[in-house]
Amino acid sequence: xxxxxxxxxxxxxxxxxxxxxxxxxxxxxxxxxxxxxxxxxxxxxxxxxxxxxxxxxxxxxxxxxxxxxxxxxxxxxxxxxxxxxxxxxxxxxxxxxxxxxxxxxxxxxxxxxxxxxxxxxxxxxxxxxxxxxxxxxxxxxxxxxxxxxxxxxxxxxxxxxxxxxxxxxxxxxxxxxxxxxxxxxxxxxxxxxxxxxxxxxxxxxxxxxxxxxxxxxxxxxxxxxxxxxxxxxxxxxxxxxxxxxxxxxxxxxxxxxxxx
Amino acid sequence: xxxxxxxxxxxxxxxxxxxxxxxxxxxxxxxxxxxxxxxxxxxxxxxxxxxxxxxxxxxxxxxxxxxxxxxxxxxxxxxxxxxxxxxxxxxxxxxxxxxxxxxxxxxxxxxxxxxxxxxxxxxxxxxxxxxxxxxxxxxxxxxxxxxxxxxxxxxxxxxxxxxxxxxxxxxxxxxxxxxxxxxxxxxxxxxxxxxxxxxxxxxxxxxxxxxxxxxxxxxxxxxxxxxxxxxxxxxxxxxxxxxxxxxxxxxxxxxxxxxxxxxx
Numbered sequence: 001x002x003x004x005x006x007x008x009x010x011x012x013x014x015x016x017x018x019x020x021x022x023x024x025x026x027x028x029x030x031x032x033x034x035x036x037x038x039x040x041x042x043x044x045x046x047x048x049x050x051x052x053x054x055x056x057x058x059x060x061x062x063x064x065x066x067x068x069x070x071x072x073x074x075x076x077x078x079x080x081x082x083x084x085x086x087x088x089x090x091x092x093x094x095x096x097x098x099x100x101x102x103x104x105x106x107x108x109x110x111x112x113x114x115x116x117x118x119x120x121x122x123x124x125x126x127x128x129x130x131x132x133x134x135x136x137x138x139x140x141x142x143x144x145x146x147x148x149x150x151x152x153x154x155x156x157x158x159x160x161x162x163x164x165x166x167x168x169x170x171x172x173x174x175x176x177x178x179x180x181x182x183x184x185x186x187x188x189x190x191x192x193x194x195x196x197x198x199x200x201x202x203x204x205x206x207x208x209x210x211x212x213x214x215x216x217x218x219x220x221x222x223x224x225x226x227x228x229x230x231x232x233x234x235x236x237x238x239x240x241x242x243x244x245x246x247x248x249x250x251x252x253x254x255x256x257x258x259x260x
Numbered sequence: 261x262x263x264x265x266x267x268x269x270x271x272x273x274x275x276x277x278x279x280x281x282x283x284x285x286x287x288x289x290x291x292x293x294x295x296x297x298x299x300x301x302x303x304x305x306x307x308x309x310x311x312x313x314x315x316x317x318x319x320x321x322x323x324x325x326x327x328x329x330x331x332x333x334x335x336x337x338x339x340x341x342x343x344x345x346x347x348x349x350x351x352x353x354x355x356x357x358x359x360x361x362x363x364x365x366x367x368x369x370x371x372x373x374x375x376x377x378x379x380x381x382x383x384x385x386x387x388x389x390x391x392x393x394x395x396x397x398x399x400x401x402x403x404x405x406x407x408x409x410x411x412x413x414x415x416x417x418x419x420x421x422x423x424x425x426x427x428x429x430x431x432x433x434x435x436x437x438x439x440x441x442x443x444x445x446x447x448x449x450x451x452x453x454x455x456x457x458x459x460x461x462x463x464x465x466x467x468x469x470x471x472x473x474x475x476x477x478x479x480x481x482x483x484x485x486x487x488x489x490x491x492x493x494x495x496x497x498x499x500x501x502x503x504x505x506x507x508x509x510x511x512x513x514x515x516x517x518x519x520x521x522x523x524x
């Protein structure tokens with residue numbers, strides 16, 4: 001499934017009623033089975049962009065569309081949230097079943113699908129636990145399992161690992177890539193971590209600070225599957241340096257303004 | 261070179277459970293009470309002995325006098341509490357979820373909530389008669405308000421992130437209410453139930469003292485009129501037990517309904 005963003009703008013009113021331009025004319029196309037990372041300084045509207053693709057926010061201008069065959073019973077998108085957004089009153093099992101319930105699957109089928117995804121995401125044995133009984137890494141596994149369960153054509157990930165500690169984050173990135181090698185849907189991956197973006201993505205969209213526009217789309221010339229050894233390769237280092245050069249002055253200005 | 265051991269600075273703040281003191285406090289009160297009555301300094305008319313109260317209670321139980329009062333009071337409180345809780349949760353949910361219901365309901369609740377419900381009893385008797393309906397109605401009103409307000413607050417404090425997550429997975433309005441708002445409000449609903457249990461006991465006794473010929477409130481007032489202080493004390497002890505029992509029941513219910521909190 002391809003995701004076509006054409007001249008997308010977003011303007012919203014802040015608390016005092018002033019119009020704030022979050023995104024200005026963003027045009028990007030995510031190709032079928034592509035892992036497209038979106039990076040940018042704080043407040044560049046990268047999460048806003050993802051929410052619009054998810055249909056949780058309406059764009060003020062431009063158009064967002066999907067292109068490709070969507071098999072019956074599968075949603076175009078599913079979202080993995082930065083703060084996990086798990087239901088505290090549901091167990092791992094029933095959290096994973098949430099999207100399947102909304103798609104009207106019978107209970108037996110829900111259990112079967114959930115069991116498969118729980119196995120895939122390494123949550124086996126934790127089915128009856130509540131979110132508060134799990135570590136951050138395990139919680140986000142549930143968030144990923146919940147999204148994978150509905151077999152979305154496009155997986156939307158909003159800084160999925162930024163709430164985790166550095167070691168857990170590295171492990172989760174590897175696991176996500178391993179899962180993706182098997183499921184192969186299009187992924188839009190929002191992050192502020194340049195290393196993470198380059199290591200995981202096929203291409204990296206670099207957004208400017210507010211109002212966010214596309215500064216450059218940096219291709220990552222690294223083979224798959226990605227390994228840790230690639231973190232030192234010229235292809236990796238050059239892409240990281242290029243992106244950092246693009247973002248640095250933007251981030252510095254944002255810091256000076258105190259914008260969040 | 262001298263070694264400086266690091267002391268545990270938090271030791272003074274440690275809280276112990278003192279299991280013996282827990283029992284001794286209650287036991288001490290009863291023993292002191294019994295002791296005072298035995299010395300004869302206080303006439304039994306003013307303060308009957310605990311053993312006397314116990315004996316009177318047992319006797320009233322065998323004659324069946326107590327059962328009538330308890331059954332009548334229980335029926336009133338269960339009906340009033342149940343109806344009030346049901347109504348309060350429904351209205352609270354509606355006001356929390358629908359903006360139109362909020363616009364209409366909020367000022368209405370704000371205007372009627374501060375009225376002490378017992379003040380409405382004469383009016384309720386005028387409307388519903390001196391029988392059971394007016395007593396049930398006053399308890400119902402007393403429970404309705406804390407339930408409606410707590411449910412409303414709980415619904416409004418549902419995490420917007422969870423609502424967004426539910427919507428992103430295809431949840432419609434009804435699904436969001438059932439799967440996010442209601443479970444989010446449950447802790448507040450249970451807090452409201454505990455609050456309402458106390459209120460309903462208060463209103464029950466007040467209503468039974470004003471206009472009734474049975475029930476625990478009537479028993480207490482009647483015993484005072486007849487100078488039967490022992491029976492009066494039986495009524496008071498009964499109320500204390502009733503309060504304890506309802507609280508215990510609600511705590512049990514809460515643990516069963518909120519398993520994700522019980523283990524927290």
